[in-house]
Amino acid sequence: MPSTLKKTVVYLVERKKADFLFTVKGNQPGVRDYIANLRLDDAPPEFQTTNTGHGRVETRSIWTSTRLVKYIGIPHVRQCFTIRRQVRHIKSGHTTVETAYGITSLCPKKGPPERLLAANRGHWSIENSLHYIRDVTFDEDRSQVRTGYGPFVMAALRNFVIGLLKMAGASNIAAATRDLAAQPWRALRLLGL
16 A cells, blocks of 8 residues: 555556545645645534433534635545534533544545545544454554564464454454354355355
8 A cells, every 4th residue: 555645545446446535644734734724614414413321412514615625635535524523421511622624536426525424423433432342352452573574474464364353244343253263164154265
């Protein structure tokens, strides 16, 4: 996989014929600051969702723009966006606000605000789910493998096992790994051996 944002975008759009939606983080300060300076969130949000659960009320708002995207310096960008996540904890009344910035190759017709907000949220639910499984079930944070390609290889193996178990219909990865540890021949069957 390419190592820079520009190379990744070119690879996805030109080689794989795919669209992208990226949250721009601190490792891209120029692009992030450019979108932040557009001050999209000075206007009313284009789309907003409110969800209640786990003792909190979460409101997500999105603003999009096609203005000046050609000046961002990343090829194939058709829109940029600002997402604000406001979380009010019901018991304490404490409120936190996070703002994220992003870019996408989707034009406004293919990527309206509600779709971009859902895609951004869906990405994080997948990321959080995968990281939770890797951290809790596989205890990845306490791994002693720390040099060379070892950490990369171990992460790839963990992801392979998670994907394999999900393809086999496992809804609880921890329970599935315990079952396979007790009956290792079943693990070989999953691999077709």
